[in-house]
Amino acid sequence: MAAAPAPNPAYGALTDQGKSTNIVWHHSTVTRESRAHQRGHRSAILWFTGLSGSGKSTLANAVNSALFEQGLACYVLDGDNIRHGLCTDLGFSDADRVENIRRIGEVAKLFLDAGVVVLTAFVSPFQADRERVRALVPAGDFIEIHCAADLSVCEERDTKGLYAKARAGVIKEFTGISSPYEAPESPELRVDTGHAELEGCVAQVLSFLDANGIIPAAS
Template sequence: MNITWHEQTLSKAARAKSKSQKSYVLWFTGLSASGKSTLANALEHRLHASGHHTYLLDGDNVRHGLNQDLGFSDEDRVENIRRIAEVSKLFVNAGTIILCAFISPFKRDRDMARAILPQGEFIEVYVNTPLTVCEQRDPKGLYRKARQGEIRQFTGIDSAYEAPDNPEITINTENKNVENCVDELLVYLQQNNLIHRNELLGNGNIPSCRSMLT
């Protein structure tokens, strides 16, 4: 192939410095209806309100565009995650904090995504919500359809979900509201010098988990 990497003179560090922040990926993984998208969205609002530059990539949304040609076979799921990881790397190079909300059920795929990013720039957030709770929520009716055989290869029913062995942070949404969950994430980011604004904590404007988690 007649292609050559073109070196850019403007560095990732310079782009991040212009935004007064560090850039990295927050990768939310968990079952459908565990609360990944809701928490990522709420966290992005909190970060944006304090001046951080962010972008959220959601599993369903990218399948409307970038990954609309992919299905849900194991092979397509691998390619889905590979593309998202490469896009995430571009956002990080642009100095942006990127939040990714994807079931990403297989450990090897999450490890692949981690390997694409430089060390320390991939933060795995395991949204550890029991399958029974996710089925009770079932906001899109997907579990019901999977149980009735209308959907095949559905994670947690007839396709495996491999929980992370050593995620950077684990959030259990079963008995917590969105505000509490987001505060846990912000504390982690502050303790690891990824954000520095204490005023991010205690924002009471986020609705209850019970009505929003998906």
């Protein structure tokens, strides 16, 4: 029997994780590099973070559409959608927010290994949680994109009526009102989603991906 492949240090320790013991990481015969060669582009985690109403989902989906039109493998993980299934057991306490982002980070890492450009649209309010996800993957694979929109702009939009409910005390622990949002200090990309047109924001993200060799230049 062939010897087991050595663990990849970029993905951390692979045995005795959490409460699970006597486990090893099984390496696929089709590698991430092989998928990148076949598809003609790298995989990456595009982590869109910002206040509710800052335009995270709108921008992530617009970028996803642009990538899809170029024939690239891409997928959006949206905050609300994830809470309908994978994280349906979690609320919005600080502890639950931490666990929510931990799970998303692990899922995003699997998409990365599958050769997909995965776009995540989550408030992810705590810097430490975002850095914890960054540490899961090799350097350069986690791209933090701050959807920068002032609280006043987000409240004006209030597409879900959440800020009004938070101000009225109906929603507890709401980010930006009764729970803090820690804006990225040094994101790979900061996009002015509060004032800039969507088309320009999309172009800014695509330009970054092109310049960093993640996607091929658009023809």
